[in-house]
Structures are given as C-alpha cells and as structure tokens.
Amino acid sequence: MAAETMTKTKWVYAFGGGGADGDAAMKNLLGGKGANLAEMSSLGLPVPPGFTITTEACTHFYANERNYPAELEAQVAAGLKTVETLTGKAFGDAANPLLVSVRSGARASMPGMMDTVLNLGLNDATVEGLAKLAGDRRFAFDSYRRFIQMYSNVVLNLDHHMFEEILDEHKERLDVTVDTALSAEDWEAVVSDYKRAVEDERGAEFPQDPQAQLWGAIGAVFASWMNDRAKFYRRMHDIPESWGTAVNVQSMVFGNMGDTSATGVAFTRNPSTGENRLYGEFLINAQGEDVVAGIRTPQALTKVSREEMGEKAPSMEEALPDVFAQFKDVVSRLETHYRDMQDIEFTVEKGRLYMLQTRNGKRTAKAALKVAVDLASEGLISKEEAVMRVEPASLDQLLHPTIDPASTREVIATGLPASPGAATGKIVFTAADAEQQGGSVGAVILVREETSPEDIRGMDAARGVVTARGGMTSHAAVVARGMGRPCVSGAGEIHIDTRAGELRARGRVFRAGDVITIDGSTGEVLAGAVKMIEPELSGDFATLMGWADAVRRLKVRANAETAVDARAARQFGAEGIGLCRTEHMFFDPARIAAVREMILADDEAGRRAALAKILPMQRADFVELFGIMEGLPVTIRLLDPPLHEFLPHTAEDVEAVAEATGLDPVKLLRRAEELKEVNPMLGLRGCRLGVSFPEIYEMQVRAIIEAACEVAASGRPAPIPEIMHPLVAKGEEMKFLRELTDRTAKAVMAERGQTIDYMVGTMVELPRAAIRAADLAEHAEFFSFGTNDLTQTTFGISRDDSGRFLNAYIDKGIFEKDPFVTIDQDGVGDLIRLAAERGRAARPGVKLGICGEHGGDPASIAFCESVGLDYVSCSAYRVPIARLAAAQAAVGEREKDR
Structure with missing residues (x-):
C-alpha cells in the first residue's frame, strides 16, 4: 500500500495554454513563482507554457542524500512533452528546437539568491536550427554564448569572470565597447572560445545533450537552496530552511530578437514611495537578466517617467505603443486580481507580449504603508487586511533620521533614487571590507560598480549602498529596499578603481575611509557628514497605526x-x-x-x-x-x-576615585576584592x-x-x-x-x-x-x-x-x-x-x-x-x-x- 501511495505522488505541475494544474493558493507546494504562473495561465494571460517541480521534491532531494524521487524523471518527461505540444517545438530537435529556462521559486521571494539558467537546450546543432527559425544568425549565437556562460557558472561552477575576459578580448580586438556591435561571425568566434575555455578548465567538452543539460540545471537550482547567500538571506528574513524551493521549467521567449523585442520589470505602484503609478524599466533587444543585473542602462516604461528622469531613449509607451497598451491592461488586471502591488517580469518577442512572473512586490516601509492605506481606501482590501499587509520590522526604516532639508548639500554625484532614507559612513569598495568594518563596529557605505548576490553580507553590514551601474530594479536596488538600506544606483558619473581604493567624481578623488552621505530618496551622493532630522510619524503611518491600535x-x-x-x-x-x-x-x-x-x-x-x-x-x-x-x-x-560593578578595579582607577571622593584607597580596593x-x-x-x-x-x-x-x-x-x-x-x-x-x-x-x-x-x-x-x-x-x-x-x-x-x-x-x-x-x-x-x-x-x-x-x-x-x-x-x-x-x- 505504501509503495502504491508513493507512485501517486505528483511532483510536476503543468501550466500554460490557458490552463494549469495548480493555482495561487498552492504557493507552499509550487513556490511563489510556480503558483503565480499557474494562476496567470488560468486567467488566460499570455504565459509561455512550462511546468513546476514541487518544493516537496526539493525536500526529498535533501532528505535522501541529494537523490531525486523515483517518479520524477518520468513526470518531467511528461511535462516536457506537454510543453512541446503547446509550442509546436521539440526539445533537442536540430530543426525546430524547444529551448527552456530553469528557474528557482521558493514560497517566499528571495531575489537573486538562487540560480537561473536561460536558453537551455542549445548545442552545436540546435543553434543552427534556431538561427534558421529566427532568420537571425547573430541572435542565435548571442543566445548560445549567454547559455554557455550561465550554465558553466551555475551548473559547472566555473568562474563567470573567465567568460567576461574572453568577451572583453574580442571587443578590444574589434575596437568596440558594446555587445550590439558584434556580428554573427564575432559571436560564433566567442562561442568557440567559450567552449574551448570550458574544456580546458574541466577536462571535458561543454555538455551537448539537452537532457543532460536539463537535469544538470534542475540539480543546480535545488543545490542553490543551500548556497551561502541563500542561507544568509533566509536567516536575515526568517525563512525556514525546511521550506525548500520549487523549480520552474518554462519555454523560452526571446526579448533579444531585434527592435520589436524587449524585456522588462515593472511594479504596478512605486515600490519606494507607494505612489499609484506604473513604475519600472525595460530594454529593447535584451534578455531578462540584462535588466535585473544592471549590465545595460534600462529605459523608462512611460513617456512621463522618461521625461521626469531626463532620459533620451524612447520609453516602452513610445517605442512599442500597441504592446504597451496591452501590457497596461494586463498589469491593472493583475493588481485587481491579487489585491496588492505586483512585481512583474515580462518579455516582448517580435511584438508579442509574454508574462513571465508576477508576485507581491517588495517595497519600502513608506511604500508599504501608503499602498496598504490606499488599497483600503480604494475598497480593494479591508482595514484589518491593510494592517496585515505591513511587515512590522520594516517600520524601523521610518523611525530614524533623514537629511535635514536646511543642510548644505555638497553633491559629488547623482544617480537613481533606488531605496529611500539617508546614511553617512566611510567608503568601502568591497563586500568583505563592509563586513569587517561595518555593522556594530562602524558606519560604512558600500560603493560598487554593481552589486551581485554574493555581496549580500556586505550590503547587510553597510549603512547604505552606491552603485555606478544598474537601474531602479537592479540587484542593488531590490535587495537594499528589502533590507531598509538607502541606495543610490546607476550613478554613472562615479568612476571606481577598486584596486587603488579610489572613487572619482566631478574632478574630485575620494579614497577608502573617506566619509560620504547618501540620500536614497533623491539619488544624491554627498561629500562628508550631513545633519539629519527626526522623522514625522503622521499621514499614512498614523492612519495605519490607528487601525492597528483598534485591532x-x-x-x-x-x-x-x-x-x-x-x-x-x-x-x-x-x-x-x-x-x-x-x-x-x-x-x-x-x-x-x-x-x-x-x-x-x-x-x-x-x-x-x-x-x-x-x-x-x-x-x-x-x-x-x-x-x-x-x-x-x-x-x-x-x-x-x-554591587562590585559600581566599584573601580584597577589601581589607577582606585586612586582616582579615592582622590575624588576622599575615600581610603586601601579600603576601597579591599572592599572591591571582598565583593568579587x-x-x-x-x-x-x-x-x-x-x-x-x-x-x-x-x-x-x-x-x-x-x-x-x-x-x-x-x-x-x-x-x-x-x-x-x-x-x-x-x-x-x-x-x-x-x-x-x-x-x-x-x-x-x-x-x-x-x-x-x-x-x-x-x-x-x-x-x-x-x-x-x-x-x-x-x-x-x-x-x-x-x-x-x-x-x-x-x-x-x-x-x-x-x-x-x-x-x-x-x-x-x-x-x-x-x-x-x-x-x-x-x-x-x-x-x-x-x-x-x-x-x-x-x-x-x-x-x-x-x-x-x-x-x-x-x-x-x-x-x-x-x-x-x-x-x-x-x-x-x-x-x-x-x-x-x-x-x-x-x-x-x-x-x-x-
């Protein structure tokens, strides 16, 4: 009977094609990403089909010496077959290849903490098929080199810097500075060098079998649940280790197929302020990781946002007006359905919109208060629900000083106001230095070209974060907001020389240990320490606290x-x-x-x-x-x-106390010894x-x-x-x-x-x-x-x-x-x-x-x-x-x- 029960365990849940095996209520089993992909599919939204391997499979994986459940392989094969049917493509087929992404998805959002692999299924044969289907050889080999680099880093544990150095060498030889300047032949040469480097490092060729690639990626995602940064993040946010993560295998859609393709991240409301206005960024001809990693400077979603930011590149509203109109309808529908601010990832492939993720968006305490109060005022939720929507510990962000508006601001650089609040501290250029010098020891500001998930400990120890690259939805911005750390991102006028320990901006040089102040609400980086003021606990704060007190x-x-x-x-x-x-x-x-x-x-x-x-x-x-x-x-x-705590203990202290009080030093010392x-x-x-x-x-x-x-x-x-x-x-x-x-x-x-x-x-x-x-x-x-x-x-x-x-x-x-x-x-x-x-x-x-x-x-x-x-x-x-x-x-x- 036990064996019969085991064979009935469902480890894989399909989604896409207008239906799904699961729904949003199954977050514990399917993880947040998987549950919401299922929900969006059932709502009839344009979701690329795929399947979710449950969190229970992850729990089994760790409880059984990293072995999969016996039935999992067959269920994954069946799930893959369903995706092939829905897409009309075949996994591993050289002429009509199905490519997939493999992503983590815990029940609690852990941005950047676990691993992802895109473009999986590419090899020397399928890349040619992709090139013919897309009619774009350059796109195909650009996708292949991305896959090799990501898979080698995530699954084969090879250093990603090795691949970046190879790419930089090609750019230098060609005398170009941007990836878009490389031709199809250039990318083919890069791919060849990438594969050679992999073989040199591991003594074996880069895996060509799509099935082996898939299981390697699934294992890597499960393994990333226990990586150092994920464990640290769980400890910081009180996420139990026993929850495990789901794995989402989803058919690829491509935002890097030309000027009618794009990828982006959006929030239905401003995650820093809570303002009820579409907020986010996108990139033309890019893949999703390009936005969140901060590798390229993203573009605004709306014309108004572009004008406010002083950007010249067209907004999504201007560049892709028809898709943008559809996108606005979808995100409005999602917020109404979930009755909360949504954090959304999307891709546009040749003018067609696809929804890749929705989840309740991480937000600052200020935004959480405003969103909760506004949603209650709009009638979407009750006052009691509004009280439940704000994380109590996050209020700490509102209870500390901000920069005095009357203070003189010596601005040395301006970036994006990625996470509000202000902080003063000494400059450090590495996460390790922030850990060593920050926290309870002293106040430091972590200054980086861009942050990565490996920097999480340093970000936690720092009072604030500054990055030279990245947008409002980059890793630095998202993680800093979740931690309550002020952050200025995309401060492009800052030039950082980590080896020399120097920051150059506007003709000035600042070195490690120099004091700066950052204002995450304005995006300004200031020289020296600046006067702070106490917060005002009124408005949305007072409203929500009044509701809380009534409950x-x-x-x-x-x-x-x-x-x-x-x-x-x-x-x-x-x-x-x-x-x-x-x-x-x-x-x-x-x-x-x-x-x-x-x-x-x-x-x-x-x-x-x-x-x-x-x-x-x-x-x-x-x-x-x-x-x-x-x-x-x-x-x-x-x-x-x-009582002995009130008495001096060293001879010097005894003499000083005796002199100040007129007490007998011998008696004073003897009494201290008696009380010890x-x-x-x-x-x-x-x-x-x-x-x-x-x-x-x-x-x-x-x-x-x-x-x-x-x-x-x-x-x-x-x-x-x-x-x-x-x-x-x-x-x-x-x-x-x-x-x-x-x-x-x-x-x-x-x-x-x-x-x-x-x-x-x-x-x-x-x-x-x-x-x-x-x-x-x-x-x-x-x-x-x-x-x-x-x-x-x-x-x-x-x-x-x-x-x-x-x-x-x-x-x-x-x-x-x-x-x-x-x-x-x-x-x-x-x-x-x-x-x-x-x-x-x-x-x-x-x-x-x-x-x-x-x-x-x-x-x-x-x-x-x-x-x-x-x-x-x-x-x-x-x-x-x-x-x-x-x-x-x-x-x-x-x-x-x-």
Whole structure:
C-alpha cells in the first residue's frame, strides 16, 4: 500500500495554454513563482507554457542524500512533452528546437539568491536550427554564448569572470565597447572560445545533450537552496530552511530578437514611495537578466517617467505603443486580481507580449504603508487586511533620521533614487571590507560598480549602498529596499578603481575611509557628514497605526529610565513604562560617589547615611518619569546588578576615585576584592541585595512613593507605580520583599498624609520562579517575564558569550533562530505558559507581561498573544513595531478560532 501511495505522488505541475494544474493558493507546494504562473495561465494571460517541480521534491532531494524521487524523471518527461505540444517545438530537435529556462521559486521571494539558467537546450546543432527559425544568425549565437556562460557558472561552477575576459578580448580586438556591435561571425568566434575555455578548465567538452543539460540545471537550482547567500538571506528574513524551493521549467521567449523585442520589470505602484503609478524599466533587444543585473542602462516604461528622469531613449509607451497598451491592461488586471502591488517580469518577442512572473512586490516601509492605506481606501482590501499587509520590522526604516532639508548639500554625484532614507559612513569598495568594518563596529557605505548576490553580507553590514551601474530594479536596488538600506544606483558619473581604493567624481578623488552621505530618496551622493532630522510619524503611518491600535489586545509599553527615552516612548505610542532599570540611574557621575560610599560602609548606619544622599536624586528621577507618563503605569525594577560593578578595579582607577571622593584607597580596593564573585550574574544581585541589605530597597521604595505623592499633589495625573523585585525564586523571598515594600510605602503615605495606589510584583527570570509561580502570586500582583535572563538560565547560555557559537548552531539547524532574538517557544515559552497558568490559578487578576528584548520581536509578540499576556515592553524605537505586531497577532489568533 505504501509503495502504491508513493507512485501517486505528483511532483510536476503543468501550466500554460490557458490552463494549469495548480493555482495561487498552492504557493507552499509550487513556490511563489510556480503558483503565480499557474494562476496567470488560468486567467488566460499570455504565459509561455512550462511546468513546476514541487518544493516537496526539493525536500526529498535533501532528505535522501541529494537523490531525486523515483517518479520524477518520468513526470518531467511528461511535462516536457506537454510543453512541446503547446509550442509546436521539440526539445533537442536540430530543426525546430524547444529551448527552456530553469528557474528557482521558493514560497517566499528571495531575489537573486538562487540560480537561473536561460536558453537551455542549445548545442552545436540546435543553434543552427534556431538561427534558421529566427532568420537571425547573430541572435542565435548571442543566445548560445549567454547559455554557455550561465550554465558553466551555475551548473559547472566555473568562474563567470573567465567568460567576461574572453568577451572583453574580442571587443578590444574589434575596437568596440558594446555587445550590439558584434556580428554573427564575432559571436560564433566567442562561442568557440567559450567552449574551448570550458574544456580546458574541466577536462571535458561543454555538455551537448539537452537532457543532460536539463537535469544538470534542475540539480543546480535545488543545490542553490543551500548556497551561502541563500542561507544568509533566509536567516536575515526568517525563512525556514525546511521550506525548500520549487523549480520552474518554462519555454523560452526571446526579448533579444531585434527592435520589436524587449524585456522588462515593472511594479504596478512605486515600490519606494507607494505612489499609484506604473513604475519600472525595460530594454529593447535584451534578455531578462540584462535588466535585473544592471549590465545595460534600462529605459523608462512611460513617456512621463522618461521625461521626469531626463532620459533620451524612447520609453516602452513610445517605442512599442500597441504592446504597451496591452501590457497596461494586463498589469491593472493583475493588481485587481491579487489585491496588492505586483512585481512583474515580462518579455516582448517580435511584438508579442509574454508574462513571465508576477508576485507581491517588495517595497519600502513608506511604500508599504501608503499602498496598504490606499488599497483600503480604494475598497480593494479591508482595514484589518491593510494592517496585515505591513511587515512590522520594516517600520524601523521610518523611525530614524533623514537629511535635514536646511543642510548644505555638497553633491559629488547623482544617480537613481533606488531605496529611500539617508546614511553617512566611510567608503568601502568591497563586500568583505563592509563586513569587517561595518555593522556594530562602524558606519560604512558600500560603493560598487554593481552589486551581485554574493555581496549580500556586505550590503547587510553597510549603512547604505552606491552603485555606478544598474537601474531602479537592479540587484542593488531590490535587495537594499528589502533590507531598509538607502541606495543610490546607476550613478554613472562615479568612476571606481577598486584596486587603488579610489572613487572619482566631478574632478574630485575620494579614497577608502573617506566619509560620504547618501540620500536614497533623491539619488544624491554627498561629500562628508550631513545633519539629519527626526522623522514625522503622521499621514499614512498614523492612519495605519490607528487601525492597528483598534485591532490589538496586547498593551505596548517601553523600557525607559531617562527622560529622553520616556518622551520618545510617548511619541511612538507607548502605553506606559514596562521596565525602568534603576541601576542605570545609580551610574550617573553626580551620584556614583554616594553609591560607592554606601557599598564601602562597615555597617547599616553607614549605608543608610549614604543612601540618604542618593534618595533625593532617585526621587527626582521618578518625579520626572511620572510626569512624562501622565498617569500611565510605570514599572520600576529595584536595584539588580552585583554591587562590585559600581566599584573601580584597577589601581589607577582606585586612586582616582579615592582622590575624588576622599575615600581610603586601601579600603576601597579591599572592599572591591571582598565583593568579587566567580559568577556574579548568579551571585549577590537582584532581590538577594534586598534581602541581604533591606535598607537599599527601602530607600528605593521610599523614593518611588514620595515621587508619586509629589506628582499627585501637584495636580498632575496620579501615577501608577509598579514596584518590581528582580530575580525572585521562592515564595518566601517574595513574601519578605512584599512586606518590606508595603511597610515602607505605608510609612511614606502616613508622613505625607496621602494615599497612593501602587502594585508590587516580580520579574520572572529563573526557571524555578516559573515552576513555582503560584507561590510568588500569593504575594505578587504582577509578573514581568525577564526573557533575557530566563533564556540564559533555561539554556545555561551567557548572552554575552553566545555569539561565538550560536551561528554554528543555526547553520547546522540545531537552532532555527537565535533564542535571544525570538523566544524559544518549546522551552522558555513553556515556562512562560506554565507560570501564567499557575500564577492565574493562585491570583486570577495577576497582570502578566514581558520586558526582555523579545518584547519588540514580532514572532515573540505573537507568542505573547497566544499565551494571553497583558502587555509587552520594548525599547522606545521598537514601540511602533510592537503595536503593529500585536495587532497582527490578534488577527492571527482570531483566524485560528474560526
């Protein structure tokens, strides 16, 4: 029975000729490209026929030592036969050859990350047949040399530069600079040299058997799912390795068959701004890779766009008016059908339009907001759907500075505004240098002739990208927009000498390490650093966030202890402070002397004397925070880190502190040694300080309640302090700390003659605390899950040291994601679920939230919604991300219940 079931597995799905085996809903099985090719075929659009090998075949390929399913060969042969019937051509036939493209197609778009082979099926015999059918020998041999170069690079793993050098040698000999200047005889000579180079490199002829070519390309596409750039892209965009890719085999149509042929890429709306206007580029007499690779300068689609860009070459609207009219109707139909902005690839062969791909287009955060709001306003989607259309993490693009319009702009070059935003950094000319010098180390701008998929790591590490060549849909532009990096492409006046490490533009020379600024919204490259301004969070942003707030259930707070962070949090829509780390206030230079005096005291009296000096400072801090938050809840975590962190440790530092404070240097050094611990993060910290030295926590509680009384007495909205005790593990600890807190608060209110509402709770950051949550809930009114430490203590991994091995764990599939970025739902998540259940059982009204870094991570927020937590807390600049993610999580949970 099992064998019978296996023989029925369908690995190949056909499309074309007005019908298809699949549809758009089958994206998981057919990949995005295959599913949409099937959908367009069923809609009756002009799609070259072909077939899709499923993502399940890719999964089988990797699960079985890179072997194909037994039935695949026969199903591919049947699929190929169907294509032959629909096209009237025969694969491998010398007189009437069918040529195909072999492309990847994962369920999530991964532009440029995996491999493609065009013109497959050409050999020494079929190229002659193609030449006769086309009536153009030059076209045939140009196509053959393209195929040899692409197949040799993708399938045979030969360096593509080898072929470019051969072509350059021919151009130099002929004294020409452009490919179009080569004749049919020239291309025949190039093909001959290409084949000779392949044989020299691999010790075997270039493959002539079309069937061997086909299976070589299929294997290469499956293999490219696991290449370095694809793995890096998946990790960056949270795409699971287990998804696999489909393979699409499609009959070739040719955009390089003369002046009535063309190829292009279009978006139904502007992917940078969201403007509702056709946007894209095309090339006369070219193949698709010419556009996306940025090898030739593309032309505008519309006359208006051409005039705006100041281009002289005719637009598609002017050069091919009849085809353009048909194309406009098709793209309008596609956007209406898919109810979203579409990214479309097309080819025109001798005046006939063919659609090669459509997919929901990648877009900047600004464009995503506008498109979502506009589509809802146009009635194509609901407000709830609009909320689901914007990637929460992409909002980060809108929350950072842009160039101040009043700044002086020293423009050194102008290119295309390929990806909006601005960035300042030092020039680097290679992706490797960007990786080494960029990211957390420093700010760099990657400057290249053009980027390729291999540059993805460098683009990720850079603050922005500049290319001398390429258009608005080149690799640099598409990938930079997806990353949220500003990009200027096609800055043709820039001349780059990578070996010399120099950039020349407008008579000036800039070297590696010189600072430039780029404005991806205008396409300008500027000398030096330029002043930036904060963004305005209005318009489409405010509209969509309003819709999100109406949908979400989870409250969103911010982690903040300074006035600057608290004000930013309010600006971004925070509904309170979920974590105020009081130790950050202790480190202030104006009060560190009193803190050190407190630590060095020999007895309680000495400590209380020092704490009395700190009290008014802490009280003033809380008064300011309460005032800014205007009656919203403020969760204040009492002192948490080990005391030794406040003390100097080197002899020089000790002398400096002793001189500044009048403290005995010998005593200071001895006390630092006494407090030194083997593992301080699991030592005398958190609530253990409050138990060991209750006067410290008494001072902090007093400062909090006094500040609350002061704010309430001033007539401002009464604050809601939530006093949080960190690192609690036992119910007895919580009982002791609750009594300390209540005793101190009552004393202050009695002295002031005021009554202040406050809450007492704990940070759950130890596995025992989660397991024994019922014990804690007897005395705690709220739990705030400190997921940073809870992850550390659950895994036994130091977050500060994990960078040395976590990438290896992710690469090997042991971790799917970094557990310090996204909550480990199976382990840490189970502890949170358990704590929530047991806490609610003991205290039904217990308030539950998280305040670790996971509070700003969309996947973690979705988990919090599923568990039924009350709020998440994150850094101020991630508050809008959390608000949108919380709304999407709420919608997702409702859909599960339907």
